[in-house]
Amino acid sequence: MAPLPISAALRSRVRAFPPLTLDVALVLLVMVVQLWPFFSRQNPAGPPWHWWGYLVVTASALPLLGRRRAPVVALLASLVATGSYDLFGDVPAQPIWYGALVATYTVAVRSAHRPRIVVLMITVGGSMVISSSETALRSGVMFIAAYAVGRAFAASRAHAEALRERAERLEHERRLEADRAAVRERSRIARDMHDILSHAVSVMVVQAEAGPIALTASPARAEAAFDAIASAGRDAMVQLRRILDLLKDDDGARSPQPTLVELPALVEQTSGTGLALTYDVRGEPVPLPPDVEVAAYRIIQEAITNTVKHSGAHSADLRLAWQDDTLMIDIIDDGRGSASSLPSGGNGLIGIRERTTACGGTVSAGPRTDASGFQVRVRLPLTPRGATV
Template sequence: MDLVSDLPFFAPLRARLKALPPLWVDTALAVLVMVAQLGPFLSRHTPGAGPWHWWGYVVVIATAVPLVWRRRAPVVVLMVTLVVGALYDLADNLPSQPIWYGGLIALYTVAAHSSRRPRVAMLVFSCGGGLLLVGSSETALRGIVQFIAAYAIGRAAAAARAYATALEERASRLEYERRIEAERAAERERARIARDMHDILAHAVSLMVVQAEAGPVVVRSDPARAEAAFDAIASAGRDAMVQLRRMLGALKDDPGPRSPQPTIVDLAKLADGVSGTGLDVTYSVSGEPRPLLPDAEVAAYRMTQEALTNVVKHAGATRADIRLLWQDDTLMISVIDDGHGSGSPFPAGGNGLIGIRERAAAFGGSTTAGPRPDGPGFQVLVRLPLAQATTASP
């Protein structure tokens, strides 16, 4: 960076200069410094002294040209510029140079781009050399002030550049974290959709399989029951299609009307639907019901649906009870059957219990499943803390 492009109030110019090759910028700066320091030579000559001495032109050019390499070797460029500038007074009949811009820019570059020891050493070298070479105390003081100002501006530019770099790194880190969080959110959403689709399809297919197996058995002996079985198959299929269409519609961007997902109030209908398979399902509620978050309502329905699905598929039961118990701080959901069982109501490798546990854990709840302690059959018990299910999304 050069002196102009590093100043914050030259932001538009800085953006343009950053697009240029650094060598071009430094060459233009060297030419500008050369023109500025040749300015005093355009003044009128001292009467009777003749034209300005050629030595002055040589020194001015020699102090400006090294600025082309100021980024590559800032300390060397500063030393060359100061030493050559100190030789300016070796010849007579030369105009006074009010400001040696080359030395100031070289010191600025050292302050902005060098480590601490070299830049402090060069600041002392610049100020000390000015005190030794300049005879007038006023001129020496002015030179020291100029050197210190150039050094301070260089350090401010370095601090601004470091701050900008830190902001860029922070923005990059935040963007990376945002992208990671978005990917995690997408993974969680895919897992949720997979659980919902598993629950919907497993429940519907289980009911359809049970009815399809029972239909041929009773088609001759009990045509009415066979007809009811086929009606149950069609009803389960239609219900699955409606729920899948609702779920897939939620993934689309079009803002069309969408039906709400099933909630706790639909558990009675769920029990009636499963009763059509020949399994006697009862549904009861005790305690004072409370409004839950929409996610908690859907989770309660899906967990009950999955538990019933496993009763139909694996328990060989004739009866199942769905019980909701509203306590002061907890909602208890239990699904109990009188089936034969084999130590676990969920087959090895299945996703049913995993899905129920994940849904309950999302609201700080827990799940237990196993043989009934009071007789044959199995019990799935879900505990949902109302503090999380009514006030905060998982």
């Protein structure tokens, strides 16, 4: 049950005061209540009440000023004072000693287990020994009740502290996960931008180098080369726009990521560089998880870009084999090494490995064993990593 608004507001106002101020107010309140019998009753013997009673009442309440720092000492000092109350007869009866009860409550809240039990036994046992049966029973019940209330408050406060710490831990973990997700997203965007620009620039440079040569010998071929440059540039702009859309804060519609359906267009664009690229699909294609499909497209794009930039190949084969639970991707060329003036960024195969590993797949890359050339083989699972069937 949630606390009432008035009660919560009152507790909040009380906690706003310094602890010493609260303890001074508590001491004054206990003294007023404890001294009330001195003013509300008259001494049957006639003379005023003995000054000893006033002194004992004050002495029983003052130890509460140190109850937060030394609760056991405060309780024992209050008990010693109240035990000497009846040394003189001309004092009014005191049915309840509030200072000792408050000190018992504080011991239950603030002290360790062993001191709490020892003090509880002393207070209850002492009441049984030095008081009459009626007074002993009443005092014992009150001390046990004060102790129980203190332990209930301590348990409630410990539970609230545990909940607060758990909430802080969860919030900390949430922030860490958000930071990790941001790092992963930045890495993914960086890989995508690398793949897009690397492929487009490679196609454009190859065509630009071939254009002047073809301009005099074959104007039609030169025109096709310049068309390929323009097409590659436009395609790069479209894909970069997709990436930049992901960085926007608005929730508007965003262009989809590339999929395997767009591979024929990629093959056609690459063939315009002079590389005879064939595309072969075996098996029955099945829907892929979005992250796996984007990764597959980017892996193929990067492998083809590497072939154009570094292999000096005349022909290459792109093969997709759909199996029961796996998509096999092979990019094979007949190159003998780099014949291009394009610089190497050194991130191609690294990006391919990172994307493959992120999808739970495997990759191998190296020279062909059956002929000259280079081969990249990628195995991607058809179900997301960690998914159960």
